[in-house]
Amino acid sequence: MGHQVFLLFACTIIALLASCSLLVSAEVVEHSFHVQNRTITRLCRRQVITAVNGSLPGPTIRVNEGDTLLVHVYNHSPYNLTIHWHGVFQLLSGWADGPEFATQCPIRPGHSYTYRFKVTGQEGTLWWHAHVSWLRATVHGALIIRPKKGHFYPFPKPYREVPILLGEWWNANVVDVENEALASGAAPNNSDAYTINGWPGDLYRCSANRENYTQIKFS
Numbered sequence: 001m002g003h004q005v006f007l008l009f010a011c012t013i014i015a016l017l018a019s020c021s022l023l024v025s026a027e028v029v030e031h032s033f034h035v036q037n038r039t040i041t042r043l044c045r046r047q048v049i050t051a052v053n054g055s056l057p058g059p060t061i062r063v064n065e066g067d068t069l070l071v072h073v074y075n076h077s078p079y080n081l082t083i084h085w086h087g088v089f090q091l092l093s094g095w096a097d098g099p100e101f102a103t104q105c106p107i108r109p110g111h112s113y114t115y116r117f118k119v120t121g122q123e124g125t126l127w128w129h130a131h132v133s134w135l136r137a138t139v140h141g142a143l144i145i146r147p148k149k150g151h152f153y154p155f156p157k158p159y160r161e162v163p164i165l166l167g168e169w170w171n172a173n174v175v176d177v178e179n180e181a182l183a184s185g186a187a188p189n190n191s192d193a194y195t196i197n198g199w200p201g202d203l204y205r206c207s208a209n210r211e212n213y214t215q216i217k218f219s
Contacts, residue, residue: 025149026066031059033083035130035139036076043193044206045171049138050077050130056198057165058141061128063119065148071115073107079175080106083115084131085143087124093117100132123147123154127165134174137167159217169193169200 033052040049040056052058063069073083084098096117100106107113123145130139142163147153168191170177181188193200193207200207 026068027064028068028070029061029063030070031061031072033058033071033073034076035073035081037078042169042206043171043200043204047171048173050079050081050135051138052141056138057167058128058139060142060144060163062144062146064146065119065121065123065151068116068118072112073115074112075107075109078109079135080108080132081135081139082106082113082131083128083139085115085117085126085128087122087126088117088143089120089122090117091120098131106132119145125163134178137170137174140165140167163197165197167195167198169195 034054035050035052036054037048037050038054039046040051041047049056061069061071069085071083073081075081080100082098082100082104085096088097090097093116095103096115097103098115104113126143126145128141128143129136142165144161144163170189171192172189177188193204
């Protein structure tokens with residue numbers, strides 16, 4: 001009997017140590033998104049856009065699998081909005097997924113909302129974006145999920161990471177473009193340029209000297 005009690009006690013201690021090890025390896029990654037309008041210049045035109053933390057694209061989020069992501073969204077823009085975490089499984093956290101009027105009400109201008117969810121069972125490069133109207137055209141960014149700490153990549157560990165986000169640019173307010181299409185019943189206006197990390201390529205006017213070169217080694 002005493003031997004069995006000792007084994008049970010030992011197994012309990014081992015389980016507790018394993019749980020503590022998992023808790024120590026995971027972290028809470030916290031970000032603040034300040035969403036507001038700003039004026040930028042593209043294609044020789046000054047245009048008001050809605051952006052996160054004043055940049056296009058918005059901030060890149062980096063987490064490890066098992067981490068808990070905490071994002072405070074402060075809506076200083078004139079539009080209702082939500083943030084969707086595109087491709088995240090949202091296991092037991094569906095309320096944090098972000099589609100407006102599906103998992104939450106939009107964040108009204110002048111209000112804030114905090115997203116909290118655990119990144120579970122996946123690795124790779126995803127993205128986050130606004131999920132109300134066409135605001136996602138300028139309200140978006142990369143979400144990079146690395147393996148758990150102490151775990152290996154499913155490929156040789158990269159020497160450097162260069163997130164590349166492809167997008168479109170309109171010489172107009174994207175919310176107006178969408179509303180005009182809905183009112184007329186016609187297709188929305190075509191975009192004026194394709195973008196890489198928020199910038200049109202050098203083949204577009206007023207876009208010279210925006211090329212970035214990264215050396216890639218194949219083995």
